[in-house]
Amino acid sequence: MPRTEEQFKEMRNKTSRSILNSALKLFAEKGFHGTSISDIAKEAEISKGLIYNYFNSKNSILESIFDELLRIGEEIEKDTFADDDPYEQLQRMIKRSFKYVEEDPTYWKLIVNLMLQPEILKQTKIVFNNFNDRVMKEMVGIFRKIGIQNAPLEARILGGMIDGVFLHYLFDMEGYPLERVKKMMLKKYSRDNLEELKNQK
Amino acid sequence: MPRTEEQFKEMRNKTSRSILNSALKLFAEKGFHGTSISDIAKEAEISKGLIYNYFNSKNSILESIFDELLRIGEEIEKDTFADDDPYEQLQRMIKRSFKYVEEDPTYWKLIVNLMLQPEILKQTKIVFNNFNDRVMKEMVGIFRKIGIQNAPLEARILGGMIDGVFLHYLFDMEGYPLERVKKMMLKKYSRDNLEELKNQK
Amino acid sequence: MPRTEEQFKEMRNKTSRSILNSALKLFAEKGFHGTSISDIAKEAEISKGLIYNYFNSKNSILESIFDELLRIGEEIEKDTFADDDPYEQLQRMIKRSFKYVEEDPTYWKLIVNLMLQPEILKQTKIVFNNFNDRVMKEMVGIFRKIGIQNAPLEARILGGMIDGVFLHYLFDMEGYPLERVKKMMLKKYSRDNLEELKNQK
Amino acid sequence: MPRTEEQFKEMRNKTSRSILNSALKLFAEKGFHGTSISDIAKEAEISKGLIYNYFNSKNSILESIFDELLRIGEEIEKDTFADDDPYEQLQRMIKRSFKYVEEDPTYWKLIVNLMLQPEILKQTKIVFNNFNDRVMKEMVGIFRKIGIQNAPLEARILGGMIDGVFLHYLFDMEGYPLERVKKMMLKKYSRDNLEELKNQK
DNA sequence: CATGAATGAGGTTTCATTCAT
DNA sequence: GATGAATGAAACCTCATTCAT
Structure with missing residues (x-):
């Protein structure tokens, strides 16, 4: 499951980092199903919609x-x-x-x-x-x-x-x-x- | 003629146990938020509605x-x-x-x-x-x-x-x-x- | 909408009177949709099922x-x-x-x-x-x-x-x-x- | 490009008004318990879910x-x-x-x-x-x-x-x-x- | 006649996802 | 890139009604 170069670059992008960090924290704390996209957006201080510019789905x-x-x-x-x-x-x-x-x-x-x-x-x-x-x-x-x-x-x-x-x-x-x-x-x-x-x- | 007190009690016991066992299994396996009332009902082989005859909420x-x-x-x-x-x-x-x-x-x-x-x-x-x-x-x-x-x-x-x-x-x-x-x-x-x-x- | 003799007799039956009185009170107080069959049964101090021995439906x-x-x-x-x-x-x-x-x-x-x-x-x-x-x-x-x-x-x-x-x-x-x-x-x-x-x- | 603050405000106003008007009409006509969220959504010509973007509950x-x-x-x-x-x-x-x-x-x-x-x-x-x-x-x-x-x-x-x-x-x-x-x-x-x-x- | 367990449709609410701007 | 309004499926829950006893 190696990521493409493209994706790796994205990972270093500030916004996507922030999303990942927020998601990590919340998934760990409240579980995957217990965390909503809204929660993640709030934690990352961005809009819900923006998350889908960086990831295809909650799962991804x-x-x-x-x-x-x-x-x-x-x-x-x-x-x-x-x-x-x-x-x-x-x-x-x-x-x-x-x-x-x-x-x-x-x-x-x-x-x-x-x-x-x-x-x-x-x-x-x-x-x-x-x-x-x-x-x-x-x-x-x-x-x-x-x-x-x-x-x-x-x-x-x-x-x-x-x-x-x-x-x-x-x-x-x-x-x-x-x-x-x-x-x-x-x-x-x-x-x-x-x-x-x-x-x- | 209605069932006797005894009969009712036994029915309740049986169903209630079945719900609890099913829920225990599913909560353990898929997590609380990952388990739906439907899942529990299916596992216990009863209708969704019946669960609320025994418990006030998923939480309870x-x-x-x-x-x-x-x-x-x-x-x-x-x-x-x-x-x-x-x-x-x-x-x-x-x-x-x-x-x-x-x-x-x-x-x-x-x-x-x-x-x-x-x-x-x-x-x-x-x-x-x-x-x-x-x-x-x-x-x-x-x-x-x-x-x-x-x-x-x-x-x-x-x-x-x-x-x-x-x-x-x-x-x-x-x-x-x-x-x-x-x-x-x-x-x-x-x-x-x-x-x-x-x-x- | 005159009732048959049969029905009138039923109306005088103690249980059906009690159901009607309870329903009247609750419908008046909480509205038809705000009153459940359970509420009526509780108020009349009988079982839910019994209501259906006397009436076909909540509407009736x-x-x-x-x-x-x-x-x-x-x-x-x-x-x-x-x-x-x-x-x-x-x-x-x-x-x-x-x-x-x-x-x-x-x-x-x-x-x-x-x-x-x-x-x-x-x-x-x-x-x-x-x-x-x-x-x-x-x-x-x-x-x-x-x-x-x-x-x-x-x-x-x-x-x-x-x-x-x-x-x-x-x-x-x-x-x-x-x-x-x-x-x-x-x-x-x-x-x-x-x-x-x-x-x- | 996101909509301006102004635009959002206007959208919200319009939808919120529409929900309130629809609800008012239906509550008055069919009573609170006789009106479902679906009814309100239909009357306001929006989706059920959207209502909860504006109000916490039917009660609110x-x-x-x-x-x-x-x-x-x-x-x-x-x-x-x-x-x-x-x-x-x-x-x-x-x-x-x-x-x-x-x-x-x-x-x-x-x-x-x-x-x-x-x-x-x-x-x-x-x-x-x-x-x-x-x-x-x-x-x-x-x-x-x-x-x-x-x-x-x-x-x-x-x-x-x-x-x-x-x-x-x-x-x-x-x-x-x-x-x-x-x-x-x-x-x-x-x-x-x-x-x-x-x-x- | 009487009980309350059981069902299933439908109600309220949540939420991942899409979309116009 | 970014916003948040809007959608719709699916979640939780209620309740009229049926049924075995």
């Missing part, structure tokens, strides 16, 4: 956002799993994940929303499950290099832990001790602790 | 479901934290959580949906955050009894892990190795492993 | 009430214009009209309602205008016998005066000095005053 | 009309009771009332409809009874200045007479001799006749 706004989400995800992935010693990779992956959520919880929120209601956008499930699988495989690779038994399950658990912590954070952004949990997780997956983990049968 | 259907969710949650909680040795409690809590999601993923799905779009039902955030806090406190208590350092953060991590695993499970119910992940988690939080955890600084 | 309830209204009107008319000296007739007509409205403002209210919204019941306009015309003619006859000039217009004015006073009374039943207005009108149309009226050019 | 259309009614009523009142000799005032009041009903029977019809079914619009009763009271007081003042005994009752009777005549006129607009009745009333309340009235005990 979502598709554009989705594509963007994907690009971002891929960048992070590339960035994270650049070759390295596996201990370092793990630390970096955790740090990046937290950074990503802290900086833009909205993105993450929208993704979970879409995953939970896959009828909205057919591509969602396939594309994101593919993405997850890829990430899982890389994590498995890391755990294997480190020499941890049961690498696939450990990957599932780490993956779950990260996303679960984020979920709880989204549920209560003011009350959640995100920073301290991050530190704790980094320690849990530090070189020293992993060495011990290896020795557990 | 959701409220009824919400109340039910709450009752279930409280039962599980009571059941789980009956006094016991803390190791056992932890194991039981994990087992129960998995059982709960395995048996009715729909409930859990709806809850996450609601938590992510709290505008839909005002009560959601307060009520569920209260519930979470209570559970967290109980988990902290358990970790403390066991003698684990940093009990609050460990509770956050365990809580996140559980919900994150469930989230991933919901994203891909066929492909996810739920059973094996459960075993793994039970082992991670077994008496032996926790004793070691205590010895980590 | 109104028709029955209408017929009754008509019968009552005719009785009053007969009673009022029994031959007599015209001065006495006039006094009696005024008295009876007031008595009628005081005793059952509801009837009168419903009639005005129906006359203002003749689409509801096709017969209304024709039937009541006929009725009015008849009454007018009798009043004209009376005024003529008395020897009043411009009898038709005087009849219009007296007729208007009576109905207008009733209208105002219905608008504010507690605040309206109905009794005193009645006395005043009786005096205005007393033998002495009418004699003077005759002498006005 | 009625409220707008009601406000207008009130403004008109107040203008007439002010206009009528400008200071003057009382005989002249009386004549003017009667003339204005007739003019008002002749020119727009619809307004008057709607008011009576609303007064008879006050559940539809809470304000109706209070507001119009206040209005009536004010008019009554002014009429009483006039009668007093003229020196008529029992001014309050005479005011009730004149008020009733006017509204009753209008009521009958509305019941049968083609057949009613409105013009002649008006003349008659003006004569009845002419200086000469009132002088005689004063002499009646």
Whole structure:
């Protein structure tokens, strides 16, 4: 689903950016069906009609956002799993994940929303499950290099832990001790602790 | 001759259950705003109009479901934290959580949906955050009894892990190795492993 | 529109009376379209279904009430214009009209309602205008016998005066000095005053 | 190029007027509950949806009309009771009332409809009874200045007479001799006749 | 005779989309 | 590019009427 050059230029246009940002925020907050074109227009401070100069439909706004989400995800992935010693990779992956959520919880929120209601956008499930699988495989690779038994399950658990912590954070952004949990997780997956983990049968 | 009181009650019960079940399923799958009264009627195999014989509005259907969710949650909680040795409690809590999601993923799905779009039902955030806090406190208590350092953060991590695993499970119910992940988690939080955890600084 | 014997018996049946009374009250108060079958059933303290054992439709309830209204009107008319000296007739007509409205403002209210919204019941306009015309003619006859000039217009004015006073009374039943207005009108149309009226050019 | 502010304003004015006029007519003719939004749209020759671009609800259309009614009523009142000799005032009041009903029977019809079914619009009763009271007081003042005994009752009777005549006129607009009745009333309340009235005990 | 559950047409309202300017 | 009025389908909801018991 790569966009044409044309479309990409549009994406950089101020108005269409504003539409996308507004839509992203509202879709994440109130859901796709709970957000009207009017809402988006109001949030972006433009007229309803103008939206249709940039997008064919409400659905296609979502598709554009989705594509963007994907690009971002891929960048992070590339960035994270650049070759390295596996201990370092793990630390970096955790740090990046937290950074990503802290900086833009909205993105993450929208993704979970879409995953939970896959009828909205057919591509969602396939594309994101593919993405997850890829990430899982890389994590498995890391755990294997480190020499941890049961690498696939450990990957599932780490993956779950990260996303679960984020979920709880989204549920209560003011009350959640995100920073301290991050530190704790980094320690849990530090070189020293992993060495011990290896020795557990 | 009119039906007896009994007969009427039973009819009402049956239809009302059918509506609630259909709505639960659809709300969980397609979201509240993505589900129409027509959808619910079709799923329950009744006429649209009849729904309003039982509920005042689409919203009040959701409220009824919400109340039910709450009752279930409280039962599980009571059941789980009956006094016991803390190791056992932890194991039981994990087992129960998995059982709960395995048996009715729909409930859990709806809850996450609601938590992510709290505008839909005002009560959601307060009520569920209260519930979470209570559970967290109980988990902290358990970790403390066991003698684990940093009990609050460990509770956050365990809580996140559980919900994150469930989230991933919901994203891909066929492909996810739920059973094996459960075993793994039970082992991670077994008496032996926790004793070691205590010895980590 | 005379009813069959059968129907008349039904009318005397307790349940159908109760339905008619409830409907009359509600139609008068909230209008035909503003009153639901449920409302009527509640007011009559019976089930919705039972209404259809006695009447074919909501419309036919109104028709029955209408017929009754008509019968009552005719009785009053007969009673009022029994031959007599015209001065006495006039006094009696005024008295009876007031008595009628005081005793059952509801009837009168419903009639005005129906006359203002003749689409509801096709017969209304024709039937009541006929009725009015008849009454007018009798009043004209009376005024003529008395020897009043411009009898038709005087009849219009007296007729208007009576109905207008009733209208105002219905608008504010507690605040309206109905009794005193009645006395005043009786005096205005007393033998002495009418004699003077005759002498006005 | 977007339309100018001016153009939009004019469009809105035109459509809004059209909706209000259509609604007024239909509410008066068929009652509030007897008129559907579809009816109004058809009468105004626009789509159903557009109505909600101008009014929040069917009820708020009625409220707008009601406000207008009130403004008109107040203008007439002010206009009528400008200071003057009382005989002249009386004549003017009667003339204005007739003019008002002749020119727009619809307004008057709607008011009576609303007064008879006050559940539809809470304000109706209070507001119009206040209005009536004010008019009554002014009429009483006039009668007093003229020196008529029992001014309050005479005011009730004149008020009733006017509204009753209008009521009958509305019941049968083609057949009613409105013009002649008006003349008659003006004569009845002419200086000469009132002088005689004063002499009646 | 009596009940109230159930239906379906139609009413009110919302909203994605189109269009004239 | 930009506006917001206008449309029409579809959403939510009400209610007269039917029906099994």
